[in-house]
Amino acid sequence: MDMKLDPSRDDLPLLANTSHILVKHYVLDLDVDFESQVIEGTIVLFFEPGNRFEKEGSPTEETCPSEANEACKFRTPEPCHIPVTDTRTFSSKVGCHDFVICGKGEKDTSGKDGNHDNREQASGISSSKYCCDTGNPGSEDFLLVLDCCDLSVVKVEEVDVAAVPGIEKFTRSPKLRNQIVRELVALPADRWREQLDCYARCSQAPGCGELLFDTDTWSLQIRKTGAQTATDFPHAIRIRYRTKPQGRSVTWTSDQSGRPCVYTMGSPINNRALFPCQEPPVAMSTWQATVRAAASFVVLMSGENSAKPTQLREGCSSWHYYVTMPMPASTFTIAVGSWTEMKPETSSSDDLATERSFSPSEADFRYAGICGHMEYPCRFQNASATTQEIIPHRVFAPLCLQGACQETLLPLVPACLAAAHSILGTHPFSRLDVLIVPANFPSLGMASPHIIFLSQSTLPGRSHLCGTRLCHEIAHAWFGLALGARDWTEEWLSEGFATHLEDVFWARAQQLAPHEAQEQQELRAGLRWRRLQDEVQNSPQEMQVLRPNKEKTGHVSDSGSSVIKHGLNPEKVFMQVHYLKGYFLLRFLAQRLGDDTYFSFLRKFVHTYHGQLILSQDFLQMLLENIPEEKRLELSVENIFRDWLESSGIPQPLQRERQAGAECGLARQVSAEVAKWVRVNRRPRKRKRRETEEVFEELLPDQLVLLLEHLLEQKTLSPRTLQSLERTYRLPEQDAEVRHRWCELVVKHRHTGAYRDVERFLQEDQAMGIYLYGELMVSEDARQQCLARRCFELSREHMDRSSAQVVAEMLF
Numbered sequence: 001m002d003m004k005l006d007p008s009r010d011d012l013p014l015l016a017n018t019s020h021i022l023v024k025h026y027v028l029d030l031d032v033d034f035e036s037q038v039i040e041g042t043i044v045l046f047f048e049p050g051n052r053f054e055k056e057g058s059p060t061e062e063t064c065p066s067e068a069n070e071a072c073k074f075r076t077p078e079p080c081h082i083p084v085t086d087t088r089t090f091s092s093k094v095g096c097h098d099f100v101i102c103g104k105g106e107k108d109t110s111g112k113d114g115n116h117d118n119r120e121q122a123s124g125i126s127s128s129k130y131c132c133d134t135g136n137p138g139s140e141d142f143l144l145v146l147d148c149c150d151l152s153v154v155k156v157e158e159v160d161v162a163a164v165p166g167i168e169k170f171t172r173s174p175k176l177r178n179q180i181v182r183e184l185v186a187l188p189a190d191r192w193r194e195q196l197d198c199y200a201r202c203s204q205a206p207g208c209g210e211l212l213f214d215t216d217t218w219s220l221q222i223r224k225t226g227a228q229t230a231t232d233f234p235h236a237i238r239i240r241y242r243t244k245p246q247g248r249s250v251t252w253t254s255d256q257s258g259r260p261c262v263y264t265m266g267s268p269i270n271n272r273a274l275f276p277c278q279e280p281p282v283a284m285s286t287w288q289a290t291v292r293a294a295a296s297f298v299v300l301m302s303g304e305n306s307a308k309p310t311q312l313r314e315g316c317s318s319w320h321y322y323v324t325m326p327m328p329a330s331t332f333t334i335a336v337g338s339w340t341e342m343k344p345e346t347s348s349s350d351d352l353a354t355e356r357s358f359s360p361s362e363a364d365f366r367y368a369g370i371c372g373h374m375e376y377p378c379r380f381q382n383a384s385a386t387t388q389e390i391i392p393h394r395v396f397a398p399l400c401l402q403g404a405c406q407e408t409l410l411p412l413v414p415a416c417l418a419a420a421h422s423i424l425g426t427h428p429f430s431r432l433d434v435l436i437v438p439a440n441f442p443s444l445g446m447a448s449p450h451i452i453f454l455s456q457s458t459l460p461g462r463s464h465l466c467g468t469r470l471c472h473e474i475a476h477a478w479f480g481l482a483l484g485a486r487d488w489t490e491e492w493l494s495e496g497f498a499t500h501l502e503d504v505f506w507a508r509a510q511q512l513a514p515h516e517a518q519e520q521q522e523l524r525a526g527l528r529w530r531r532l533q534d535e536v537q538n539s540p541q542e543m544q545v546l547r548p549n550k551e552k553t554g555h556v557s558d559s560g561s562s563v564i565k566h567g568l569n570p571e572k573v574f575m576q577v578h579y580l581k582g583y584f585l586l587r588f589l590a591q592r593l594g595d596d597t598y599f600s601f602l603r604k605f606v607h608t609y610h611g612q613l614i615l616s617q618d619f620l621q622m623l624l625e626n627i628p629e630e631k632r633l634e635l636s637v638e639n640i641f642r643d644w645l646e647s648s649g650i651p652q653p654l655q656r657e658r659q660a661g662a663e664c665g666l667a668r669q670v671s672a673e674v675a676k677w678v679r680v681n682r683r684p685r686k687r688k689r690r691e692t693e694e695v696f697e698e699l700l701p702d703q704l705v706l707l708l709e710h711l712l713e714q715k716t717l718s719p720r721t722l723q724s725l726e727r728t729y730r731l732p733e734q735d736a737e738v739r740h741r742w743c744e745l746v747v748k749h750r751h752t753g754a755y756r757d758v759e760r761f762l763q764e765d766q767a768m769g770i771y772l773y774g775e776l777m778v779s780e781d782a783r784q785q786c787l788a789r790r791c792f793e794l795s796r797e798h799m800d801r802s803s804a805q806v807v808a809e810m811l812f
Helices: 118-126 177-185 189-203 399-409 412-424 464-475 492-509 514-537 570-574 577-593 595-609 616-625 637-645 652-660 665-682 701-712 719-729 736-748 752-764 770-778 782-798 801-811
Strands: 012-014 021-033 038-049 143-147 151-159 207-210 212-215 219-223 236-243 250-254 260-264 285-294 298-301 316-327 334-337 340-342 393-397 432-436 445-448 451-454 483-485 562-564 612-614
Touching (some): 189 316, 285 298, 285 334, 298 316, 393 399, 393 412, 399 464, 445 464, 570 801, 616 637, 665 719, 701 736, 752 782, 770 801
Parallel strands (some): 021 285
Antiparallel strands (some): 021 038, 038 236, 151 236, 212 219, 250 260
């Protein structure tokens, strides 16, 4: 892979050598310090050798150019005989100068990125800097490569797991450290509690030798002198590190009440600036984490347990979470802030199942191995879990949003969870937290195992936007989390499915009659068709392809490293092509098969592939194998690849369908209302007395969006018409999708009387405001440009980095 990458705008390298060695479990022990905006502590990694750990000279190993000896220089610590007996003794108050490598005069230089320029570092996989592994000429040592960015790594050491008291009870070789770890990671699923406990105790074992390490822009590289293969390399290592305030995996900001908070916001670089890890999705691992923060803060994480704080010392609390389902490291999520749990004013014990009654027991998972995934305590094999329509859930937000949460969000969660279960069956995860995140969150929602982030933009207006977005994120529990893409360029396998399912879940949650659900879904399909046409016209062709790697999709280098195409392009965050084209493909297939056949297959597909990684062909091949011959109608994997996944622009089958289709009833109603507004706009200021007033119908939120989009196509709308439009539908009180279109109308027609609505939107709805900045600037109106710059200056400090970069390029 000889690729020249622009590290600020192009492909994202995944450099971990997962073909040689795999992380099976992480134990994080961290302190959160809001004063310095740093998270620091240790992470212990437990490994097993991968499928390629041959000795040096194997033909399958990568080799380095001769300059590799210069490129891979490692810090060599002096011998240290002071064991660390308990990693928890390190406090977040310790400054960077207090960390030492036990070597005389050793300085922490881990923050530097080496002497290579960015172009070489990011071009990556063929660079000498990134291929120093077991086949490196001139070195017999195996090289562990972890994905790592924006971290100060202070110390790396082997962990003496043989020193753990009582370790001999479950191992045949109590004195062989690597053998102990191999037996630990291989424990059966019905011993998961014992396994987690042992991981925790092993993570606190003393160190037994420091390891050589070095960092560059995208990776942390670790060696042990004399360990020539992955089998010889220590299977348990401890890394002491600290994040940086400007690290790209977490955002330090203030919540809606002005209190400090920090959270992972779905960064393009995932979690490598939060902890050193193996980013490639194939590196499926479990984890547990202990996080300490001031007692006034609540720590939420993507863990199976609803953690409660443990008081440590005055003013400090500890929170502990864990997961037993192996997941990619990118799915780890944390949010620390002054969150308040929102509870309904009146709650029924029938609505929410208690967590205790459905907590996994060892007996439930004795036969989990019959699933297709690696062994873990699987809910699909737990009889009580399969019938659980509503999993235990909590809602958190800053206290100032309590009223909005109680009115809008709280009633929706159980209804949407039950609707999802009725369509897809077993909830893959045992519980759910929902958090309303700060205003700078760059999207409307984000799903992680056991936790969903929602933007505050989903709360105003009626429940429609909140309900559809909640359904979208709940759908990700199946598609995107329990069942993930093996190649991250195939985003449609996550976003396309979630977009298609959100309509189905939402119709079921509202308990709509079949014809009402059909009308609602047809209207939403029409809105998405308009968005897709606009996106295709205004985005680069190469970024419109759902399977950009084509026949090389899922391929990695011999070490397991790869790149994510366009992964660092800040504009990609705001594109919806993978959502929209993926949605229309699944809608096309569901219509071809019929809903009953399609969703029956989908449940079968989920049961077959949950806990695993897939490619597009896995889904399409199983689909075609499971439908009657008469319904295939020339469908084939090759045709779908050609028409839908491997071409830019509008897929031809979709083009034909939209040209032949007629408007649904809800859309026809909107067209009638548009005609009324056009007549109103044409009337002279002074009307004849006998002229009848127009009577406008009440519209649904999606109808309002379509109405405003049609009115945006009008060349001119008078201030009088705009004022009447605002009053008739109370537009400033509607949901964010409606208000966004209203702001577009205000900007287009320079309706100065409603500029306050634009300013409010840019401040409070940052997840959706990027496009408006562009509209304000292209108008070449001095007042509008001044408004844009003023709002940006007010938001810039806390704005999401990718959003700020895109807006700055528009404004300056």
